[in-house]
Amino acid sequence: MAVPKRRKSKSKRDMRRSQWKLSSVNVITCPNCMEPMLPHHICPGCGYYKGRQIIEKEEE
């Protein structure tokens, strides 16, 4: 069976791991109430989605 001949150096190992990254969450401001919200989601602040469409839970 094929088997590694040499142990990989710390450098090589760390170079490989340099690609393990977290990507940040894209937060946008609701065009209706200016609250922070996730894109393609209903706004948690005012319940608006896609402009004038009002969806669910009207917060007072």
Place this chain on the structure above:
Amino acid sequence: MKHRKAGRKYSRTREHRIAMFRNLLMNLIKYSRIRTTDAKAKGLKRIADKVVSLARTNNLANIRKVSYFVNDKDLIKKLFSEIGPKFANRSGGYTRIYKVGLRRGDSAPVSIIEFAYEEEKKTQKKQAKKAAGKVKKDVRKSEKTVQPDKVTDEEKKENV
């Protein structure tokens, strides 16, 4: 390869999965808007759209086909007498999914699935938009059009 492997398994056996979707679908028909996880909503959409398609034509064969998923006489009646006729002029896309956010506890993405009934106001607006679009296109030929909506949005952001 992912060829011909559509759909999810939901960590359930076949029977469990079908039972789950039956329950979800019957609740959707009953309340016309339900809240579940994104994945379940997406799976339910496949079934719900098929069932509504069948419900648009009222005959015994279709009632029997639908009854595989809707095991309730009243709900079948509702489906064929109320929901089906409402979609008489729509060819597909009978359900709509909105993403709500992450559920507390297990951080599962939650969404709302509902029947995409067309409201009168909306259709009117759409028609107005269409008319406006036609006008705009005509104008574009001769001169550049300024979009007032976009400008105001940007101004709002700057103010905040």
